[in-house]
Amino acid sequence: MSQGMDSQRLIELGRELGQVFSTRAAEYDRTATFPVADFDDLREAGLLGVMVPERFGGLGADFLTYTKMLEQIGIGHAATGLTFNMHNIVTGGVAEMDLDAIPGSRGKAMKAFAEWLFDEAVNGKKLFASATTEPGIGAKYSQLQTTYERVDGGYELNGVKSFVSMAGFADYYVVAARSKEETSGPVPTLSFFAVPKEADGIEIEDVWDVLGMRATSSNTMYLRNVFVAKELLFLGSEGFGFFKLLREPHWQVGGYNGVYLGICTAIFEFMTDYLAKKGIAGTDRTAADDRVTQHQVGELDVELAAARALTYEAARLVTESPGSFEANTAIHRAKYIVGELAPRLGSMAIRICGGSTIAKRLPLERLYRDARCGGLMPAKSDDCLSYVGKAALGIDVSKAEESYW
Amino acid sequence: MSQGMDSQRLIELGRELGQVFSTRAAEYDRTATFPVADFDDLREAGLLGVMVPERFGGLGADFLTYTKMLEQIGIGHAATGLTFNMHNIVTGGVAEMDLDAIPGSRGKAMKAFAEWLFDEAVNGKKLFASATTEPGIGAKYSQLQTTYERVDGGYELNGVKSFVSMAGFADYYVVAARSKEETSGPVPTLSFFAVPKEADGIEIEDVWDVLGMRATSSNTMYLRNVFVAKELLFLGSEGFGFFKLLREPHWQVGGYNGVYLGICTAIFEFMTDYLAKKGIAGTDRTAADDRVTQHQVGELDVELAAARALTYEAARLVTESPGSFEANTAIHRAKYIVGELAPRLGSMAIRICGGSTIAKRLPLERLYRDARCGGLMPAKSDDCLSYVGKAALGIDVSKAEESYW
Amino acid sequence: MSQGMDSQRLIELGRELGQVFSTRAAEYDRTATFPVADFDDLREAGLLGVMVPERFGGLGADFLTYTKMLEQIGIGHAATGLTFNMHNIVTGGVAEMDLDAIPGSRGKAMKAFAEWLFDEAVNGKKLFASATTEPGIGAKYSQLQTTYERVDGGYELNGVKSFVSMAGFADYYVVAARSKEETSGPVPTLSFFAVPKEADGIEIEDVWDVLGMRATSSNTMYLRNVFVAKELLFLGSEGFGFFKLLREPHWQVGGYNGVYLGICTAIFEFMTDYLAKKGIAGTDRTAADDRVTQHQVGELDVELAAARALTYEAARLVTESPGSFEANTAIHRAKYIVGELAPRLGSMAIRICGGSTIAKRLPLERLYRDARCGGLMPAKSDDCLSYVGKAALGIDVSKAEESYW
Amino acid sequence: MSQGMDSQRLIELGRELGQVFSTRAAEYDRTATFPVADFDDLREAGLLGVMVPERFGGLGADFLTYTKMLEQIGIGHAATGLTFNMHNIVTGGVAEMDLDAIPGSRGKAMKAFAEWLFDEAVNGKKLFASATTEPGIGAKYSQLQTTYERVDGGYELNGVKSFVSMAGFADYYVVAARSKEETSGPVPTLSFFAVPKEADGIEIEDVWDVLGMRATSSNTMYLRNVFVAKELLFLGSEGFGFFKLLREPHWQVGGYNGVYLGICTAIFEFMTDYLAKKGIAGTDRTAADDRVTQHQVGELDVELAAARALTYEAARLVTESPGSFEANTAIHRAKYIVGELAPRLGSMAIRICGGSTIAKRLPLERLYRDARCGGLMPAKSDDCLSYVGKAALGIDVSKAEESYW
C-alpha cells in the first residue's frame, strides 16, 4: 500500500480513530446529528481514498484489510463506520473493476469516470453517499421508481429516496434510477448518477428520528427535475447495475459487515470488563466469578468468535476471488451471522450485566439500539438465509428470478 | 367485586385505559417524564384501590384478574403499568394477609396499619412507591445498607435508594431498611417504612436517562436523617419482610408479569397488523403472504401463547394458593419466560417488519427498548432459572441460603 | 363417565398401566416388535372403548381427559401410546359427531356404521389402525394414489400404504382412498374403508427397522384388488374426509400430543432424578448442586411447563369447542411445541447427565430416539408453524388451498 | 511430509478411506462390533504413523492437516475416526514434544520411550488405546482411583476403566493411574503406562450396547495386579500428565473435533442431496424449491460454516503455537460448537427431510445417534463453555483449581 500504509497500519489507524470517535458517540446519538468531527478526522487521515488504488493516489486497501479497519472504527462509533462505508461502496466497487478490460468508447467513458471519481475522493476529499432505497419499496432494485430521462447535455432525474445516509453532508449522492423508456425484460434498465449535493431540485427532509444508528442522518431526499451532467453518469454507461449486483454483491451486502462486527466486539468487551469489575454485594467476589455468568459468557464468546471467523473468511474470499460462488455465499453468511448476533449480544449483555447498564451514561444501551439495524440493511437477514440455503441446495443464485433484489 | 366490577369488567377497564394511555406514550417516552395524565385517569377510575379488599372500599381484585388487567394497561403504555404495579405491590401484599390471624398487640398494630393504608389508597387516593434497590447492591435484601434506628416517636432513616420508580410523584415511598443494631443471624433485621413524600431529608436526584421504561421516573433518592412516625412502620412490625419474601414472592417477582406480557402482545399485534398491510413491491401481495414470514410469525405466536399460558397459570395458582410451592415456582417460570420473550419478540418483529419500523413515529422501537427491562427486575431472568431449576431438582428454595435475595 | 370412571380415575389408570408398560419397553424396542402384552392390558382394562360414548357402552372420555391419560401411558411406553392413539383417532373422530344431525338415508347409514364401530371396539374388543400415508406422498390427503371403485356389494381397493402402525396386529385398517372416477374439483373424492385384517389381497411387508418408535410396527401394506363390503365404507358415505380434516383437524393432528408430552415428561423426570443422585467425584455433593446444572434444568423446566400448558389448553379448547378457530390453532401450537421440545429435551438431558446415560440399560437413549418422531407425524412441525402463522396473520386456514394436506 | 505425502494428499487419502468405510458403517453399527476391516485399511495405508515425525518413519502430519483428514474419515464412518483418534492422541502427544529439551537420565528415558512408541506404531503397526475414564468418576484426572505401585522391574496396576474404546482390539492400553503413595498437593501423582493387550490380569467386560458410536467397542476393563515393565512407563517418567493436560489440552480435548465435524458434514450433505431429489407430491418441484426449507437450510449452513471455521482456526493455532492461550481457548470453542451442532443438525435434518429418513437403510438415523456423543467426551460441552467464559473474563484457566479435570 502506498504511503507506507500496510494492512496492519491501516487497521491500527482504524483503531486509533475509533477510540477518538467513541468519545463523541454518545452526544451524536443523543442529538441525532451527523458526526462531522469524525469525518473531519477521516478526511484528514486520507481515508476517503482508502479503497482507491494506489496508482490513483489512494491507499488501495483490499477487502479484508478494509473489513478489519472498519471493525475498529465500528467498535468506537458504528454510525460513523456505517456512513463511511457508504462512501467506500462507491469507490471500492469501482476500484475493483478492470478498467482496461472493456474496449472502445464505452471503456473510455468508464475509465474517465473512474479517474474523476478517484480524483474527487483522494484529492478533492469529496464524500459520496448512496441513494438507492425508496419509500414503500426498500432497496429492491428491480422495483425502483425513481426515473431518469435523457435531456440536453445529460439526464433529468425524478423521484424520492429514503434512508439516504449522510443526506445533507455528502458531496455527491449516487442515485439509482430506472430509464423512463419502456423495457422488455423482467428487470428495468437501471443506471446510477453521481448527483452533486448542490444540484437544483434536491430537497432533504429531516425524518431521521429512529431507534439506532441515529447519527447517520439517513434522511429522505426528493429529486424534482434534477439535471445531471452526462459526465456524472456512473461509469459512463447506462443499464449498468443490476447484473453487477447479482454477480458481485459483496460491497452492497458485506461492506458494512465490519461495522456490525465492531458493535459485537464493543458489546462483548464492555460486558467482560464490566463483569470483572462488578462486585457481588456481600462478598469479595466479582460477577466474573459466578459459574452461571462464566457459562453464559462462554457461549457468547463462541458465537462472537464464529461471527468474526465467518466475517474474515468472507472478506478473504472476496479479496482472493471477488464474485466467485464461494465469496458470494460467504458474504451472505457473514452478513447474516453478524447482523443477528449483534442484537442478541446486546440483549444478553444487558441481561447479564444488570439494571445499571441501561443508563445512557454507559455505552451499552446505545450499542443495543444500533445493533438492531444491521439485519435490516440489504441483504436483510432472512434474504441472506434464503440465499445461502438456495446455494447449498444447488439452486443458481445468480439468476435474476432467484434474487431478492 | 364491589361497585359492580367483576373480573371481566376490570380487564375491560384496563383495556380502555390502555388505549387512552397508548396515545400519550410516545411523548412521555421522548421526554422521559412521568405519565401524570395516565395516573389521573387511574385515580379517577378508582384503580388505586384495585387490590384493596371490598370491605375496605376497594375493588378486591384477585391476582389473576389483576394480571390480566395490567396486561391490558401494559399493551397501551408499559411504563404506566410498571409504576402502577409498584403501588399495588404495597396494597396487594397487605390485602392478602389474614389480619385477624395474629393475636395481641402485634396483630392490632398490623390491622391498624392495614386500615390506614387502605384508607389512604381508596379514599385519599394516595400513591405508594417501592424503594428497595440500592446502588451497587441491587435489590438484594440481605445486603441492603439503608439503616433505621428508633428515635422518639418513630424512626430515623439514612441511606440511598436507586431505581425508585415514581420518585417525585408518589405520595409515599415504602422504604426497606436494616436495623442499625447488630443482628446475629445471616440475614439482617429488615423493616419497611411508609415515608411521606414531603418528609424532611428526602432528596430526589434526577438520573433517569435510560434505554427503556423512560417514563417511570426511576430516580435516585437520598434519605438523610429522615424521621418517620412510628405509625408508618409497615404493618406495625419490625423484622418483617425477608421471610415473607421467601415464602410469598409473587408480588415482588410476578406483580409486573402482566406488564411485560402486555409489551409482548403489543409487539405481536403491531407486527401482524403491519405485515398484513405491508405490500410487497412489484406484486399485489402483502408481506403476510410470504411463506417464510408466516413460518417465523408462527414460531413467535407459539412462544407468545406459551408465555401467556404460563403467566395466567401462575396468576391462577397465586390466586388459589398463594405461597404454595406450585405458585412460587410458577411465578418464577412466568417471570422468566415473559421477561426474555419480550426483547426477543421486539428484535424479531423489527427484523421481520423491516427498516421502516425503527422510526420513532411507530411504537415498535419503544416497545423494543422497554422490552429489555423486564429481565432486569427481580427476580432477574437468571435468578428465575436458578430458582426453577433448584425446585425441579428437589432443593428447598424456601431456605435463605438458597435464595437470590 | 360410565362404569364409575371419572376423569381423574382414567388418568390414574393411564399412570398405572404406563408403569407396567415401562418395564417392557426396552425389550420391545430392542426387538422392534409390537407390544402385544401392553395391548392385552389395554383391552382388559376396557380402554379400546375409551372414546366411545357411554350410551354405547364406552368410557366416553373427553379430549382433555384423553390427552392426560395418553400422557401417562406415554411416560411409560410411547410406542404403545402412539399406536393406541391410532385406534382412538378412529373411534374418537366418530364419537364426537352428532349422529342425529343428518337426516335421511345418509344419516341412517352413518348411524349404523357408528353403532357397528362402537360395538366392535367395546364388545368385540377390536383394534382399528389408520392407513393413510403412502410412499413418496406422505400423509398428503389431496395427493393420495390408493384408489377404490364400486363393485358388486362393495368396493375394490388398490394401492400401497406405508407407515401403517400396528400393521399385522390391528383387526381393521381404516384405509384412505380416492375414487377412481374423475373429479372436477382441486381435491379428489376421498373415502375411508374399515378393511378387515384378514381380507384377501392384503400383504404386509416388514420394513420397520428405524430410529425410534420401533415397537409400533409401522409397516408397509399392499392392497391388491381388496374387496370391502359396502357396510365397511366409513360412516356409510363417500367423499367424506378432506373437509372434515380442514374443519376439525384435532384428532389427526393432536391425538398423539399426549404421547410426546409423555416422552418429554419421562426425559425430564429421568434427568432430575439422575442428577440428584449423581455424585460429583471428589466431593460430597451431587450434580444437582451445581449452579450451571440448576440453571440449565431451570430453562428446560420452563420449556416443559410451556409445552404442557399449551397441550392442555389445546385439549381443553377441543373439548369445549371442537373445530373452532381457537381450538384448531391451539392444537397446531401444541403439536409443534411438544414435537420439537421432545428431541431438544432428549439431547439436553444426555448432555447434562453425561456419558453413562447413552447406555441401553437406561431409558434415556430410547427416549432420545423416540422423541425425534413426533415432529414427523402430521401436521409436521413446520406445517404447524405455517398454519399458526397464517392464522395469526389473518389468512383463512380453513381453505383447501391454504392447507398442507 | 515423508513418502511424498503432503497435506492435500493426506486429506484426500482420508476422503478415499472414508468413502470405503461408509459402505461398512451400517453393519458395524447394527452389530456393535469393532470396525476391524477399516483398521486393516488404515494400517495398510500407513496411517498408524500419521502423527509420528518423518524422521522416525511416520507421516509427520500437523494438527490442522490431521483434523481435516479425520473429518474426511468421520464423514464416512465416525466410529472409526473416533477410535483412530485415540491412537493418535498417544502418538501425537509425544510427537510434538521436544525430546532433546530435557537433559540427563530423565531426558534419555523419555527419548527411549518415544522411539519405542514410534517404532511400534510405524513398523510394528501397533494400535494404542487410551484408558482414562473410570466408572463413577468420568475422565476427571484429579479423582482417578486406579493405582500403581513400584514392584520389581516395573509397576503393578489395579483398578477399573470404563469407556475404553478399542477394548479387545488395541495392542496397548495407555492407562492413567495414581501413585499409591500419599501425595501432599491437591492433585495426585498421575502416571501413564502402555499396558500390552495380553498382560495378565486384564479383563474386558462387554457392556457397550449404547445409543451411538456403537462400533467403538468402548468397553470396561478390569486391571487386577497387572504387571507393567518399567520400560512401558509413559515417557519414562512418573507424575507426568496432569499439568501437561492443563498446559496443552488440545489432543485430549480437540483431537476428535474432526470426527464430529465430519458427522456434521455428512448430515448436511445427506440433507441437501435428499431435499434436492425429494419431489413434492402433486407438483413437479422438489423440496429444495420450498422457501421455508431454503431458509432453514440456510440457517444450518451458516452454523456449519461457523463450526468448520472455528475447528480449522483452532487446529491452525495448535499447529502454530500449541499450548498458547489462543490455541487452548480456540480448541475449547471448537469442541463445543462442533459437539453441540452435530445433534442439532441431526435433529433438524430429520425434521426437514421427513419421516422416511428415520429408516435404518438410510444413514441419517445413525448420524443422529452418533452425533449426540461428541458433547459427552472431554471437555464436555458445558466444561468447554465454562473454560471459554473464564478465559474471556480474565480468569487464569491454566490453574489447577479452575480446571474441570
Ligand SMILES: Cc1cc2nc3c(=O)[nH]c(=O)nc-3n(C[C@H](O)[C@H](O)[C@H](O)COP(=O)(O)OP(=O)(O)OC[C@H]3O[C@@H](n4cnc5c(N)ncnc54)[C@H](O)[C@@H]3O)c2cc1C
Ligand atoms: C424500569 C425499572 C424500574 C424499577 N423500579 C424499581 C422500584 O420502583 N423500586 C426498586 O426498589 N427497584 C426498582 N428497580 C430496580 C430493580 O429492582 C433492580 O434492583 C435493578 O434492576 C438493579 O438490578 P441489578 O441487580 O442488575 O443491579 P445492578 O446495579 O446492575 O447490580 C447490582 C450489583 O452490581 C454491582 N454494580 C452496580 N453498578 C456497578 C458498576 N458501575 N460497576 C461495577 N459494579 C457495579 C453492585 O456491586 C451489585 O453487586 C427498577 C428497575 C428497572 C429496570
Ligand SMILES: Cc1cc2nc3c(=O)[nH]c(=O)nc-3n(C[C@H](O)[C@H](O)[C@H](O)COP(=O)(O)OP(=O)(O)OC[C@H]3O[C@@H](n4cnc5c(N)ncnc54)[C@H](O)[C@@H]3O)c2cc1C
Ligand atoms: C441505519 C440505516 C442506514 C441506511 N442507509 C442507507 C443508504 O445510505 N442508502 C440507501 O439506499 N439505503 C439505506 N438504508 C436502507 C436499507 O438499505 C433498506 O432499504 C431499508 O432498511 C429498508 O428496508 P426494508 O426493505 O425493510 O424496507 P421497508 O421500507 O420496511 O419495506 C419496504 C417494503 O415495505 C412496505 N412498507 C414500507 N412502509 C410501510 C408501512 N408503513 N405500511 C405498510 N407497508 C410498508 C413497502 O411497500 C415495501 O414493500 C439504510 C437503512 C438503515 C437502517
Ligand SMILES: Cc1cc2nc3c(=O)[nH]c(=O)nc-3n(C[C@H](O)[C@H](O)[C@H](O)COP(=O)(O)OP(=O)(O)OC[C@H]3O[C@@H](n4cnc5c(N)ncnc54)[C@H](O)[C@@H]3O)c2cc1C
Ligand atoms: C463414544 C465414546 C468413546 C469414549 N472413549 C473413551 C476412551 O477411549 N477412553 C477413555 O478414557 N474414555 C472414553 N470415553 C469416556 C469419556 O471420556 C467420558 O469420560 C465419558 O463420556 C464419561 O463422562 P461423564 O463425566 O459424563 O461420565 P459419567 O460416568 O456420566 O459421570 C461421571 C460422574 O457421574 C457419576 N455417575 C456415573 N454413573 C452414575 C449413575 N448411574 N448414577 C449416579 N451417578 C452416576 C459419577 O459419580 C461421576 O461423578 C468415551 C466416551 C464416549 C461417549
Ligand SMILES: Cc1cc2nc3c(=O)[nH]c(=O)nc-3n(C[C@H](O)[C@H](O)[C@H](O)COP(=O)(O)OP(=O)(O)OC[C@H]3O[C@@H](n4cnc5c(N)ncnc54)[C@H](O)[C@@H]3O)c2cc1C
Ligand atoms: C412412528 C410413526 C408412526 C406412524 N404411523 C402412521 C400410521 O399409523 N398411519 C399412517 O397413515 N401414517 C403413519 N405415519 C406416517 C406419518 O403420518 C407421515 O406420513 C410420515 O411421517 C411421512 O411423512 P413425510 O411427509 O415426512 O414423508 P416422506 O415420505 O418423508 O415424504 C413424503 C414426500 O417425500 C418424497 N420422498 C419420500 N421418500 C423419498 C426419497 N427416498 N427420495 C426422495 N423423495 C422422497 C415424496 O415424494 C413425498 O413428496 C407414522 C409415522 C411415524 C414416524
